[in-house]
Amino acid sequence: MNLILNLCTIVLILSLLITLYRLYKGPTPADRILCLDAITIHLVAILGGMMIQSKNTYFTDFILALSLLGFFSTIVFANYLEVHYPKEENEH
């Protein structure tokens, strides 16, 4: 069980690195906000794996706080985009 959970944590960290690549590359600010949401959810998943493995309960409050932080920061950044970002001129 421990081996499989370790492998899953390694895959999650790899996935976090791939998401960081999109955060670096993303052409529009909306892509970067999307990556912010994805990064907080990756952190929640990694903390869940640590809770299962180490059998202690210190990380519960961190899981709650990170999920709240991810959601509200996404909402606030979307509001910022709606107010301050200029409308682009694209033909569809």
Next chain:
Amino acid sequence: MSIRDVIITTLFTLGTVFIFAMSIGLVKLPDFFCRSHALSKAMTMGISLILFATLIAIDTIGVGVKIAIALVFQFLTVPLSGHILARVAYQKNIRRHKHQDILR
């Protein structure tokens, strides 16, 4: 390995596969709206499975209630934030991927 460990490991591995698929989609898809679609669907499934595995693995009832609250919150708010971002991007007329034939 008891039957509970088998259930926990299976749920966690499934959630990891979903999250990794989301990450691949976030890099490979051509457009903001496609990426938002990948994040909203696969991420909701993956984080729900992982938090459910954590909920099974926990013995204390107070901690279990907190994890259950986090599960319901993530299940409700990940699609919501994706929808709000996609609506703002549609209002701002962000560049969209145009379908074109392979054999031109």
